[in-house]
Amino acid sequence: MMSTIEGKNDKPRRGAEFDLDGRVAMITGGAGGIGLELAKGLARYGADVILCDIREEPLAAAAHTIAADWGVRAAHRRLDITKKAEIEAVVASAAAELGHIDILVNSAGINIPQIAEEVSEEAWDKVLDINLKGSFFCCQAVGRLMIAQKSGKIINVSSQAGTVGLIRRSAYCASKGGMDQMTRVLAVEWAKHNVNVNSLAPTFLLTPLTQKMFEEKEFKDYVDANILLPRLATTDDLVGAAVFLASRASDMVTGAVLHVDGGWTAH
Numbered sequence: 001m002m003s004t005i006e007g008k009n010d011k012p013r014r015g016a017e018f019d020l021d022g023r024v025a026m027i028t029g030g031a032g033g034i035g036l037e038l039a040k041g042l043a044r045y046g047a048d049v050i051l052c053d054i055r056e057e058p059l060a061a062a063a064h065t066i067a068a069d070w071g072v073r074a075a076h077r078r079l080d081i082t083k084k085a086e087i088e089a090v091v092a093s094a095a096a097e098l099g100h101i102d103i104l105v106n107s108a109g110i111n112i113p114q115i116a117e118e119v120s121e122e123a124w125d126k127v128l129d130i131n132l133k134g135s136f137f138c139c140q141a142v143g144r145l146m147i148a149q150k151s152g153k154i155i156n157v158s159s160q161a162g163t164v165g166l167i168r169r170s171a172y173c174a175s176k177g178g179m180d181q182m183t184r185v186l187a188v189e190w191a192k193h194n195v196n197v198n199s200l201a202p203t204f205l206l207t208p209l210t211q212k213m214f215e216e217k218e219f220k221d222y223v224d225a226n227i228l229l230p231r232l233a234t235t236d237d238l239v240g241a242a243v244f245l246a247s248r249a250s251d252m253v254t255g256a257v258l259h260v261d262g263g264w265t266a267h
């Protein structure tokens, strides 16, 4: 005879290790694209957020929506991450306003696609300044607070471009490869302070950054051919990975590059 046993207990609910209640997350590039989607995702799991971006105008509305939708605190700051003094001032004022910063998501980034023989010095400097140098000094400013509080989670939004070569992206690939190496060094230096530093490396997703590229058939075919799973990736596909890296579920994970690339870098 078959019978169903019904269990009852008071054990913590499944998923509690992903709870971000009471944590404060600072997100660069938070005005749109991946940064905003990750901010919403972290807020959905309970985190208060500080949205930072060089584009000030969309920030206030985004912060209001996040606070209303998820019942969390949402602050916003205009921040140009190429300005070290500005980073330090924003981090100090945001930490004072929200009490602490537990999670840093470095999502601000740009790409200027050009074949290598045509890359200008100006374009090279701009990509490296924002993607690599700016992200490093955000890690440094927030990392100092995390070291003092003996805990923290840093998520550097890198790219599959940090792992494989992609045409027309010499500066971009260099910046993301550099970011992954920066992740490893910070992980090594800050492990003793209980600060986890990881890279989140997406494949191409449809965002304002890539909208124009996806309009070209040749580019879309190239992406379709290299993502092995049978669909394109969306910003939604990054949320679970970011929540994992931001939460206590990843307490023993540091220095990792988590590819969310549908298998692109596996072949």
Ligand SMILES: NC(=O)c1ccc[n+]([C@@H]2O[C@H](COP(=O)([O-])OP(=O)(O)OC[C@H]3O[C@@H](n4cnc5c(N)ncnc54)[C@H](O)[C@@H]3O)[C@@H](O)[C@H]2O)c1
Residues within 6 Å of the ligand: 028, 029, 030, 031, 032, 033, 034, 035, 052, 053, 054, 055, 079, 080, 081, 082, 106, 107, 108, 109, 110, 130, 134, 157, 158, 159, 160, 201, 202, 203, 204, 205, 206, 207, 208, 209, 210
């Ligand atoms: N979209 C993709 O296919 C894709 C794939 C892999 C990795 N990425 C990475 O994800 C990150 C986010 O990309 P996205 O697709 O959301 O792009 P996006 O253009 O939609 O968002 C980037 C944000 O960064 C901000 N920003 C640019 N320069 C800044 C500066 N100096 N200071 C502060 N903010 C600045 C922009 O205003 C923008 O809101 C980037 O680092 C990008 O390299 C994107």
